[in-house]
Amino acid sequence: MPRPTMRQLARELGISAATVSLALRSDSRITPETTARVKSLAASRGYHADPVVAEGMSRARRHDFYRETIGWFLDVSPQAQPWLGDLFSSAGERGRMLGYQIEFFTVDFEDKAALRRTARMCRARGIRGLLLGPLEHALVDPVLPWGDFSWVTIGQSLVSPALHRVGRDYDKDISFALSRLRAQGWCRPGFVDDNTMHHLMGLPLLRAALVHYHRAEDKMSDAYYTAKLDRPADFARWLKRNRPDSLVLGKSFEERAVELHRLVAHLPQVELSPPDGTVCTQARFVRDYASMGHSAMTLLHRLLADGEKGIPRNEQTIVVSSAWQEPGPAELPG
Amino acid sequence: MPRPTMRQLARELGISAATVSLALRSDSRITPETTARVKSLAASRGYHADPVVAEGMSRARRHDFYRETIGWFLDVSPQAQPWLGDLFSSAGERGRMLGYQIEFFTVDFEDKAALRRTARMCRARGIRGLLLGPLEHALVDPVLPWGDFSWVTIGQSLVSPALHRVGRDYDKDISFALSRLRAQGWCRPGFVDDNTMHHLMGLPLLRAALVHYHRAEDKMSDAYYTAKLDRPADFARWLKRNRPDSLVLGKSFEERAVELHRLVAHLPQVELSPPDGTVCTQARFVRDYASMGHSAMTLLHRLLADGEKGIPRNEQTIVVSSAWQEPGPAELPG
Structure with missing residues (x-):
């Protein structure tokens, strides 16, 4: 037997559908006896309110679409x-x-x-x-x-x-960035962020760096680096010691730290967080806001x-x- | 001015609310002229149908709660x-x-x-x-x-x-497991899964192992290990070489591989995937299905x-x- 509608319950009890509806919601306008009769029949017949209908009806009743x-x-x-x-x-x-x-x-x-x-x-x-x-x-x-x-x-x-x-999903985006660099023949990437965005992508970059070089034949001992924008000499030392052939970069140093930018301008790089909304002149990530x-x-x-x-x-x-x-x-x- | 209801639009146009409702849904029972008048007034007054109301009403109209x-x-x-x-x-x-x-x-x-x-x-x-x-x-x-x-x-x-x-969220669960072990004074954990569940938690365990020992003073070169259930000798060699003081373990070897279990039964361990639904005699993870x-x-x-x-x-x-x-x-x- 299919589940009954409110109307069918009402017919069976000889009362109005509106009374059934109010009784099912334990409305105080309905006597406790009627409420009990309605609920017991509803339970025995397997009646379920459809919550989408119920919510829609109750809002329609209010007339104003209160938000x-x-x-x-x-x-x-x-x-x-x-x-x-x-x-x-x-x-x-x-x-x-x-x-x-x-x-x-x-x-x-x-x-x-x-x-x-x-x-x-x-x-x-x-x-x-x-x-x-x-x-x-x-x-x-x-x-x-x-x-x-x-x-x-x-x-x-x-x-x-x-x-x-x-x-x-930084993990997925970093792994896509790596696949792009690899497809172009670069297999010794450095993973670089800076202190302005370290709290956002520091851990995903570190993890990706450790996993990438974990089984690589050509090791890089210090593949993840957090640059300080005002310390180009430190960055130069890191570059010299690790010799990356490419970069997975949090955000480009261009227009933020000229000296840092000059040090890596020659390296192929994928930037995780390019500026939003500017004209797109090269391939890049677009966040799905x-x-x-x-x-x-x-x-x-x-x-x-x-x-x-x-x-x-x-x-x-x-x-x-x-x-x-x-x-x-x-x-x-x- | 507050947004109007369908009823107000109807009054203004001198037609019934039902006609407004049908016209807004481009119902063929309404003449194209009336439909155009209704839609143009609705647009100028900023009328929006409330989708929850609309969906609820349309299901209620169907009477049967089709699923x-x-x-x-x-x-x-x-x-x-x-x-x-x-x-x-x-x-x-x-x-x-x-x-x-x-x-x-x-x-x-x-x-x-x-x-x-x-x-x-x-x-x-x-x-x-x-x-x-x-x-x-x-x-x-x-x-x-x-x-x-x-x-x-x-x-x-x-x-x-x-x-x-x-x-x-394996990353969060593994990091919780580590915090448990650390709180008990264990700081040289091994990270172990086996080939029956490697595809589920291999990468999160490897990543956690690499990050854990990355800056640790007391290194473990091979902290993540995938055991083969029928190769206890290999596992014994890994244990001897790495000397973990505790384990973050995918699933206990007890009742699955007696010899492997015997090798690590003395080590404190947190199991990521304990059997579900059995009586809980020790602290453990319960997945939020x-x-x-x-x-x-x-x-x-x-x-x-x-x-x-x-x-x-x-x-x-x-x-x-x-x-x-x-x-x-x-x-x-x-």
Whole structure:
């Protein structure tokens, strides 16, 4: 026998479908006796509410399409980070589909009093879910009332506590970079970042370097190096000692540290984090911010639906690999 | 001005709300002129349909709660893998919420003709989304019509192609295991798996071993070892050469390889994959299958909603860290 609809339960009990609907939700307008009769018949017939129908109906009943507010904590305003536009807009779009609107809070994580005030204000306004990051600076154990909210952090900047996280798949991207260099005949890559981005990709670069040379015949004892932008002599010494034939590089030194750039300008290199949004004149990684925004909102929605708050026992990590973009045809002038 | 409801648009146009609703969906029962008037007013007033309402209403209209079928490919039937019960039930539960039902297909991935037949049958039955794995055996490039379906693979057994994937966070679990051993004063761990599970955790163990000894004063040249269950002499040689004081172990050799087990029974060890579901007499990892099943279904739903089929350009990977369970109070006999 197929599962019955609410209408069929109503017919069988000789009452209206509306009464059945209210009874199943234990509405106080229905007598306890009727509620008990309805629930018992529903259980014996294997009736299940369809949650998508139920949610849709309950919102339609409200007439106004009320949207719950999600807070998003950043240390730099979204307007000042236009390269993250896809992240914000895809999270917003997915949020709208799920019944949320986003409000941004640009906060100074060093100012503990201000941070507590912002969190208190969110709570007072009924905000239950918060997104955190990506941040300009690494952040360790900020003073936040974790247990009051559901949290998803974006990017690698929050060092601790360990929250559910959405970010980039550095391991996959580095391994793609290596395959590119290898295809061009380079098999003695150096793995280089610098102190401005060490907290983001230091560990993935170190791991890739160790695995790469682990069984290589041609060893490099010190294949991973964190450059200091104002210490070109140190970098020159590292280059001379290790003689890499190519580089997997966090971010190009061009326009950031001229002397460092000059030392490696002749080496083939793949840059993990090229500047976003500029014209693409050479093949490069393009981060998939749309998928990250999408996933962060979906994950937060799940936490809110399940009532999961605070620092998770088992954290879930979602990582997205980047696209590799070959340069398009040159644009015509004017 | 707040965004208008359908009812307000209807009032303004002097037509019924039902007509507005049909016109916004370009229903053929409404004249093209009326449809154009409605859509133009809706656009100028900033009217947006709420997709949750719309989906709920459209399902309620159908009365029957039709559920789309999701196929799930395994190489061993779900009944024969009771330890994966939470995985199957949480995916099923989340699926029901989203309007899906699951059908399992136990397939022999070596039998290409049968594999193609199963895929053809899924297509003929209107199945659009498929889950794949976890599998008993590693699987490389099975002959499947990737472009015909949306795919999510579960676990590490599908080696290629690279699909969206849900699995365990081995990196986090290994680093937790190391912190346990370190807290007990052991700082010369060996990292050991064997050929039955090498494809699952070989790379995470190798990476962890290389990073651990990279800056250690007390080096171990060969800290990661893949044991062969029938070669105890080789294992004894590795132990003698490297003298680990403890082990991060894929799976205990007890009851699998007595001689190997005897060689390391005296060493403190953390086992990454203890047998599921037995009584817990010592602290151990418990995999979070519920969260994996949940996430796999949510991700597949997103792919289906976005019409994303085939092998993805940017694959998304969701990993979940395991819980650490201390033994409960001993059960009373009888």
